[in-house]
Amino acid sequence: MWTRKAVVYVGLGTILVLFSPFINNLQLFLLGTTILGFVAIHSLVNTRPIEVKITRSFDADQVFENSSVTIDLVIQNKGRSVGFLEVYDNLPSEVEVNNGSNHTIIKLNKEELVVNKYHLDCRLRGQFRLGNPSLRIYNPSFLFYYEADIESKSSLVVLPLIEQIEGVDLSTDFPKMYQGALPIRRIGTSGEFYGIREYFPGDDFKNINWRVFGRTRKLMVNQFEREDISDVMLVLDAREISGTGTILRNPLNYSCRAAASLTSFFLRSRNRVGLTIYGETVDVIPPDTGERHLYRILTALAEVKAAGSLGLHTVLGDLRNFTPRSPVMVISTLENDSTSTNALREITARGFKLTVIAPDTLDYDRDSRIISPTVYFTASASLDNKITEARSLGARAMRWDPDTVLSTSLAEVVR
Amino acid sequence: MNTNNSLSLMQGIATFSLMFSLGLAYTINPIEDSLFLNALDSIISGIYGGDVLSKLSNSVIAGMLVGLFTGTLFVFLSFSKKVYDYTLLFIFIIIILIFIADIRDFEPFPYQFTQQLFLWLWIGLPISIGIVGIWKDYIGNQIVSAFLVLVMPLGLSGNTNEQIYPILGFVFSFMLYIELSYGHTRYSRLARVMYYSKEYETVLQWFLTTLVITLALTTGLTSIAFLFHEFLSGLLPYSFSNSIEFNTIYGQALSVLVFFMIWAVIQTLFSRRYLARQVED
Numbered sequence: 091m092w093t094r095k096a097v098v099y100v101g102l103g104t105i106l107v108l109f110s111p112f113i114n115n116l117q118l119f120l121l122g123t124t125i126l127g128f129v130a131i132h133s134l135v136n137t138r139p140i141e142v143k144i145t146r147s148f149d150a151d152q153v154f155e156n157s158s159v160t161i162d163l164v165i166q167n168k169g170r171s172v173g174f175l176e177v178y179d180n181l182p183s184e185v186e187v188n189n190g191s192n193h194t195i196i197k198l199n200k201e202e203l204v205v206n207k208y209h210l211d212c213r214l215r216g217q218f219r220l221g222n223p224s225l226r227i228y229n230p231s232f233l234f235y236y237e238a239d240i241e242s243k244s245s246l247v248v249l250p251l252i253e254q255i256e257g258v259d260l261s262t263d264f265p266k267m268y269q270g271a272l273p274i275r276r277i278g279t280s281g282e283f284y285g286i287r288e289y290f291p292g293d294d295f296k297n298i299n300w301r302v303f304g305r306t307r308k309l310m311v312n313q314f315e316r317e318d319i320s321d322v323m324l325v326l327d328a329r330e331i332s333g334t335g336t337i338l339r340n341p342l343n344y345s346c347r348a349a350a351s352l353t354s355f356f357l358r359s360r361n362r363v364g365l366t367i368y369g370e371t372v373d374v375i376p377p378d379t380g381e382r383h384l385y386r387i388l389t390a391l392a393e394v395k396a397a398g399s400l401g402l403h404t405v406l407g408d409l410r411n412f413t414p415r416s417p418v419m420v421i422s423t424l425e426n427d428s429t430s431t432n433a434l435r436e437i438t439a440r441g442f443k444l445t446v447i448a449p450d451t452l453d454y455d456r457d458s459r460i461i462s463p464t465v466y467f468t469a470s471a472s473l474d475n476k477i478t479e480a481r482s483l484g485a486r487a488m489r490w491d492p493d494t495v496l497s498t499s500l501a502e503v504v505r
Numbered sequence: 506m507n508t509n510n511s512l513s514l515m516q517g518i519a520t521f522s523l524m525f526s527l528g529l530a531y532t533i534n535p536i537e538d539s540l541f542l543n544a545l546d547s548i549i550s551g552i553y554g555g556d557v558l559s560k561l562s563n564s565v566i567a568g569m570l571v572g573l574f575t576g577t578l579f580v581f582l583s584f585s586k587k588v589y590d591y592t593l594l595f596i597f598i599i600i601i602l603i604f605i606a607d608i609r610d611f612e613p614f615p616y617q618f619t620q621q622l623f624l625w626l627w628i629g630l631p632i633s634i635g636i637v638g639i640w641k642d643y644i645g646n647q648i649v650s651a652f653l654v655l656v657m658p659l660g661l662s663g664n665t666n667e668q669i670y671p672i673l674g675f676v677f678s679f680m681l682y683i684e685l686s687y688g689h690t691r692y693s694r695l696a697r698v699m700y701y702s703k704e705y706e707t708v709l710q711w712f713l714t715t716l717v718i719t720l721a722l723t724t725g726l727t728s729i730a731f732l733f734h735e736f737l738s739g740l741l742p743y744s745f746s747n748s749i750e751f752n753t754i755y756g757q758a759l760s761v762l763v764f765f766m767i768w769a770v771i772q773t774l775f776s777r778r779y780l781a782r783q784v785e786d
Contacts, residue, residue, distance in 0.1 A: 127726040
């Protein structure tokens with residue numbers, strides 16, 4: 091394609107050639123001819139089609155939030171040599187280049203191979219599509235250019251960050267016992283040592299740790315892991331309202347992090363974990379165990395987008411198939427959900443051990459002036475009401491400030 | 506050579522080319538015949554009712570040196586915004602004071618001095634504007650300066666075939682000025698983006714090498730375009746090729762345009778796969 095400079099040159103050259111005879115000026119005439127000649131010569135320099143192959147490779151196609159990925163953009167020349175080749179790798183707006191650049195200008199000799207290496211900061215969970223790299227060839231004086239896209243799409247999955255949860259008893263008092271059950275790491279009566287605690291009247295004498303008594307003159311009893319298994323169902327609110335806030339700090343992102351952390355925690359302790367996501371539709375991942383299942387859930391969490399306005403009651407149907415008395419953990423702000431009270435009542439009425447985690451980004455939204463103080467006050471009061479309601483139904487409910495560690499917040503509510 | 510050195514070299518050569526082109530333009534067109542200067546002379550004569558400019562020195566070299574000085578001074582001053590602002594304010598106050606002094610019939614220094622300075626500043630204007638354009642990467646300044654280099658010395662005398670060498674020198678240095686100053690603006694902008702790139706220097710070297718080669722080829726093509734006039738005279742009927750119109754600069758102009766039209770047609774036919782198709786899109 092012609093650049094504006096080329097058009098100006100041709101126009102100026104023609105005007106000079108046509109105008110100079112009127113004032114009988116050889117200087118302008120020669121200049122006009124030279125300009126036209128210059129454009130004519132340049133139309134032959136670096137304007138022929140090129141044959142370039144571009145491939146993209148990652149050091150990992152799945153990463154966790156807040157980690158970085160190294161991308162190698164391999165540019166291979168299969169045709170003539172190219173003097174000015176501009177390569178721009180089309181990246182999604184959610185990732186950030188932190189070292190190197192996705193934009194490069196190179197000179198490629200025949201059959202030459204150049205690797206452009208750069209690092210991406212993945213600060214937001216999601217499944218991202220890296221588009222086709224764009225090419226632009228300029229001739230040296232910027233008179234002509236040619237643009238093309240090279241077919242080389244790839245995807246990158248950024249999984250939600252997993253926070254280590256330790257020492258929080260979140261499972262049920264009614265473990266699901268059946269043949270072949272795998273032991274989970276909970277305080278119980280198996281042979282595996284868990285920890286020690288103070289002696290209370292009624293404790294079995296054989297569990298007293300006499301060595302500690304000898305050292306401290308205090309009666310302490312040993313605690314052991316309980317071998318049982320339970321199904322845990324996580325319910326994630328992905329309604330449109332959960333995406334309110336900034337692209338990085340919004341309830342949905344924090345809910346996904348909490349869900350990922352809890353999934354990892356429960357699966358590590360050999361429970362079966364299921365996930366129900368509601369928003370635009372209700373998507374259910376049935377309870378299962380194992381590393382593969384963890385990645386299934388993490389991938390689902392990576393893909394969650396805030397959309398729709400289905401209420402919490404829509405998940406009740408799916409919970410019917412879930413093992414009675416098992417823990418159900420609802421991760422939602424319950425904001426603008428008129429069905430939430432009834433739904434929570436029904437969940438507790440069915441005997442599920444309900445925990446409600448409400449990620450609270452209201453303080454941040456107010457400080458960043460995303461919401462006005464009036465809206466903050468109303469939303470905060472409404473959230474408090476929902477939490478109180480849930481607690482009155484016998485649920486463990488908490489407002490979770492995402493700046494605090496999830497374990498700490500959970501420990502307070504589980505006490 | 507690293508990228509910064511190459512870019513500085515481009516700026517240096519562009520500055521010299523600008524000075525050469527203006528100097529050669531005044532060699533081809535004597536300053537006394539410059540239409541622009543004559544127009545200025547008429548305006549000043551009309552205002553003051555006397556012949557002012559002809560009493561002053563219209564030395565092109567002095568004008569170019571003043572232009573070089575003011576342009577360079579401006580570039581250095583603009584490194585610090587504060588210094589630049591204060592200097593402009595200072596100059597403005599001086600000019601105002603001179604005017605006030607003139608109104609009150611007080612003459613701090615001979616008026617010939619300020620008039621002479623003004624005339625040299627005027628002659629050197631394309632250089633001072635161009636230097637700012639080259640060293641501060643202002644494309645607008647580069648265009649205005651190029652326009653002034655073409656227009657200011659323009660006269661109705663000179664410009665004959667005897668001056669072909671100064672004319673060729675002018676054309677070459679003018680093209681070099683435009684290409685290097687514009688090229689510097691574009692490539693330095695890209696260099697800022699490509700600060701991490703090790704390959705960028707090779708692109709710059711390629712630009713400089715290609716520019717020299719293409720300018721040489723352009724000279725060849727321009728000569729061929731001129732020879733085409735002779736070739737055409739052999740092809741055309743005698744009555745046409747022997748006409749007065751054909752054998753003057755008008756005929757040459759038409760031959761040159763015909764030559765480039767044929768070039769465009771041939772190139773379009775042979776490059777349908779890329780350049781022509783791109784234009785049609």
